[in-house]
Amino acid sequence: xxxxxxxxxxxxxxxxxxxxxxxxxxxxxxxxxxxxxxxxxxxxxxxxxxxxxxxxxxxxxxxxxxxxxxxxxxxxxxxxxxxxxxxxxxxxxxxxxxxxxxxxxxxxxxxxxxxxxxxxxxxxxxxxxxxxxxxxxxxxxxxxxxxxxxxxxxxxxxxxxxxxxxxxxxxxxxxxxxxxxxxxxxxxxxxxxxxxxxxxxxxxxxxxxxxxxxxxxxxxxxxxxxxxxxxxxxxxxxxxxxxxxxxx
Ligand code: C2E
Ligand code: CA
Ligand code: CA
Numbered sequence: 001x002x003x004x005x006x007x008x009x010x011x012x013x014x015x016x017x018x019x020x021x022x023x024x025x026x027x028x029x030x031x032x033x034x035x036x037x038x039x040x041x042x043x044x045x046x047x048x049x050x051x052x053x054x055x056x057x058x059x060x061x062x063x064x065x066x067x068x069x070x071x072x073x074x075x076x077x078x079x080x081x082x083x084x085x086x087x088x089x090x091x092x093x094x095x096x097x098x099x100x101x102x103x104x105x106x107x108x109x110x111x112x113x114x115x116x117x118x119x120x121x122x123x124x125x126x127x128x129x130x131x132x133x134x135x136x137x138x139x140x141x142x143x144x145x146x147x148x149x150x151x152x153x154x155x156x157x158x159x160x161x162x163x164x165x166x167x168x169x170x171x172x173x174x175x176x177x178x179x180x181x182x183x184x185x186x187x188x189x190x191x192x193x194x195x196x197x198x199x200x201x202x203x204x205x206x207x208x209x210x211x212x213x214x215x216x217x218x219x220x221x222x223x224x225x226x227x228x229x230x231x232x233x234x235x236x237x238x239x240x241x242x243x244x245x246x247x248x
Pocket of ligand 3: 141142167202
């Protein structure tokens with residue numbers, strides 16, 4: 001297992017303002033296996049909790065290494081699956097990992113999907129509350145793909161910090177004519193601003209998509225246009241300049 005890192009870029013200045021850690025499985029026989037293939041399996045077999053703990057620890061250690069090397073300090077987000085997010089000892093494990101790695105909590109962010117919010121509301125509220133009290137920011141990932149995204153936004157108002165617009169909406173953006181996707185993306189961005197949440201567009205691949213997003217005031221961009229997920233050592237090279245130029 002290995003973590004790759006994909007920069008989140010403030011498009012106007014090309015500044016790297018964060019990174020998402022994404023797991024890779026380099027299989028001795030089958031080569032690189034995509035997490036889309038093995039994460040669902042790990043969820044079924046219960047291995048996901050161990051994987052999640054490893055990801056948390058590895059991302060914290062890596063971030064601390066970069067900070068000790070005097071690279072620009074940025075938060076790194078990890079993806080937590082719903083089963084792991086709802087584990088009783090999640091908070092104590094995270095607290096312990098932060099302590100052991102001496103990483104300040106503000107440099108760790110957590111990405112969850114709506115599935116994590118489906119559980120009993122009281123329980124979810126208290127987990128979110130505890131994480132936020134620690135100073136850890138929470139992103140709602142793949143926004144817009146769940147079956148009642150808007151009702152969740154309302155219920156969890158003030159409890160989530162960042163909203164990530166799903167790639168499926170970004171893919172269909174057009175600058176020449178206003179597609180349905182344009183209206184939806186524009187609405188999500190305005191809504192996030194209204195709810196005082198940061199908004200990130202993920203899966204941005206073209207200049208055209210970037211232009212539309214900037215027109216709608218979405219400035220934090222993640223996607224192949226700036227960089228694919230890369231190894232820790234390549235990411236360190238990128239972070240040295242603190243900038244990420246477009247790939248075109
Ligand atoms: P995700 O959290 O939505 O992560 C974004 C996915 O989109 C990543 O796929 C990333 O490589 C890909 N991506 C980023 N920019 C672009 C782009 O411009 N174009 C296209 N076509 N794709 C882009 P990846 O790394 O294969 O991960 C797939 C999913 O697997 C993730 O979706 C996440 O749900 C899950 N995953 C990855 N790492 C972990 C992990 O450590 N723990 C857990 N629980 N799930 C993980
Ligand atoms: Ca994610
Ligand atoms: Ca996503």
